[in-house]
Amino acid sequence: MHEFSLCRALLGQLERLARDQGAAQVIRVTLRVGPLSGAEPKLLRDAFPLASEGSLAEGAELVIETVPVLVYCPACQTDSEASPNDLRCRRCGAADTQLRGGDELLLVSADLRTEPAIQT
């Protein structure tokens, strides 16, 4: 279960960003996670509230976009969708494909709440 470590790294990034932007709170975090990233969305969702406790991102909504595994086949010059444990070209069966997507583990965006400029 390295998802907790990943969440802690994520929190480090979020806290730095929030500080740089002068934000008081992180209210939403959007991640993009591919099947070949080595991270499991469900475990990230479980770990995030624990890892974010007491941080600026405590209580933030975690949105996880999942993406398919995509490979490019140099032989037939096509992109095709693949399964995580079979990256062969769907069209010609060639095994020397190049991964075009599916290993992403990205912080896509963060929604920050800044202190209201003027309080009334």
Added chain:
Amino acid sequence: MCQDCGCSLNGPAQRLAPLHRPETQTLPLLQSLHLQNQAVADDIRNHFAQHQVLAINLMSSPGAGKTTLLEATLAQLASEFRCAVLEGDLETDLDAQRIRAQGVPALQITTGNACHLDAQMIKDALEQLDLANLDIVFIENVGNLVCPASFDLGQHANVILLSVTEGDDKPAKYPVMFRAADLVLISKIDLLPYLGDFDPARAEAFLRRLASQAPVMPLSARQGEGLETWFGWLRDQRRSVQTTLAAQSA
């Protein structure tokens, strides 16, 4: 009151009002969650390169024979190369003791509950090693086919052991790990006659389905079979580290 920022303006007036500042903003980022680990790993890789040290990250499930392979490797290569070993385990320094018994410096990194090594752990451990006096550093990762795959340690190559007792379908079951392999060693092949259901060719076929070009070497650390091929690969790797540095400084 405005719902966005708490100012006192309401409705269409908000759009005109200089006092109104929406208090939330979406910051587009698209940055890797491995950013921090990656930065440390890159530092380590540079550090290794400066000293022409080859760094090998050994990964496998628990009990695949990483330490036994290291013992056999050091018995042969310790006279040829100056080696050191970083041992990652949740608990105990038993593996480090086995390596030290070979007269090779070994540092134990106990990870507690962490199921993998990360770059910072390696960086901290390296402070205790003098890279100027080393040729090869072996990093024996925590026995686990899942988590270690996600953490760059600044190594030059990932070597993954697959022991014949585990089954030949492991590359299909752990694609993230096996995709990271620069070399796959099929270990404990002396046990093949007793198993009957492990087919090295099938294991390699599953690996090729991952679009992996990694060489596959069957070996037995106990009986010695296949070890020469592995030593040859290590020598080539070490040579290429030296050549790379020479090319950079030329």
